[in-house]
Amino acid sequence: MLMMLPRNRFALSGFHLLCALLVLMVGCSQQPAQKTPPTTGNEGRYKHDKDFGPDEDVDLSHVPDAVPRHEQRTRAGNKNPYTVLGKTYYLMEDETAYRERGHASWYGKKFNGYHTSNGELYDMYAMTAAHKTLPIPSYVRVTNLQNGKSVVVRVNDRGPFHDGRIIDLSYAAAQRIGIHKTGTGYVEVEIALPNDATPIPRRPQTQQGQVESVLPPGTFLQVGAFGSRQAAQDFANRLRAQLTIPVVVTSASQPREIHRVRVGPFKDAASLQQGRNQLARLKIFDAHVVYQQ
Template sequence: MHAWRILVPALLVSLIAGCSSTPTTKPGKSEPPSRYKQKHDAGPGKFVDTSHVPDAVPRYEVRTMAGNKNPYTVLGKTYYLIEDERSYKERGYASWYGTKFHGERTSNGEVYDMYAMTAAHKTLPIPSYVRVTNVSNGKTVVVRVNDRGPFHSSRVIDLSYAAAQRIGILGNGTGQVDVEIVLPTDAAPPPRASQQTVATPGSQLPPNTHLQLGAFGSEASAKQFAADVGRKLTYPVFISRVKTHATLYRVRVGPLKDARQMQHARDQIRSLNIPEPHVVYGD
């Protein structure tokens, strides 16, 4: 379903999303045991309703070299990044990626979270925001590009599990889409009634749903960040420790019981100028 993608060496990032992972290696080198733990990609073992996960919200972000090597070569083909993406619009096929890459590093060093509204693109600067519209049914989603791929000639974008579910291409694996840049100054039009897939304000969330604000290699840094944020939020802030090849300290908010609480928590977090948090289920 999915083409091989570029993954950078593990680097310590203070604001990364989703579950922790073991570090990955540069293309051409042997992979650690956790990499490609599945021969084939797939969704979660049972259907997870991600309709309450909001679209990515475009905002100004500093672009660094992380994920933006230009040009770069994969499978013998060289790719050049788009210099001015302001007029970018393209029609092609979208695919999606799931558990095989969930928890692995993306091209800019973040951690791939298949339940967040993200995507992989071959030539857009990282990060970028695009609106993806399923040509067959008109459903749309706004995603944040933080990865490279898909390296398949007929596909223009690789969507997360949540984004693919939103526009209805999970079952087929691919679908024809229109992809259009969304700039931070753009105002997304309200969806048509038929596209209202976001849960109602009082709808229940799965047990142990949290918002992750960041992950740190230093326990002291995690505690300081959690303490600073905790004084300004009305929701519990705690640190979740996970150990793979290295120990990560993940700062999370919750648990959140319903979509109303989640939106309220997001609003509080946004007011602190913290990057958009990612939804984490049950771990």
């Protein structure tokens, strides 16, 4: 009778060890899962070192100017004083005579969709702007002093906090006055008042102490713009029959043919207001100030 010998315990342990080694080798041959890098705190608009415009050229000439109107001014965006980059700024107590010349810049896609100083969302395709000391909201006319182009914008943000710059325009506004490609431009910024887009000029005192309100030479009110010269002349002739102030037609062929109907010129704020009153009797309320050399 044969006796059954017990299985070798060491051989069994060796088999298990071999299996364990095979599993380990298979596991090591697989690449570990890639981990998501931790956030650096430099997200959102601040992940971009520089600002930039649209990916492709966009014609924004159809975007209308901002229309000055009465708006309630809240504490949002009107903290006074406030400090940025170690410098303290104080808001204007009376902006009704504000007029200033300096360099304008623009901000675009880097800030598009982010909150402005008063909590609104910045829209680079709207007619808005940032200013350091004007109350929010305010309306100003910005004129490029190199080409005469102007636009009315609504101030709803703070900035620009760069030396030598007095206003930061939206991309649309910058395109309107022709500084979107150069980045900056020398401009005049003047207040535009609700129901009367005429900026109130500074009122210097004469030696006798009297206050005068002299307007710059060539100040006109523009009342219409036409693609047809004949249409502009017909409109001007109708106005001449009903106004006591001169009516002129100015024409330009670049960048496209346009014929502008203007009344004036006006020497001071009083005569300008008289002109507005005459236009109002004809139901013309949207005339705006232009300067013609």
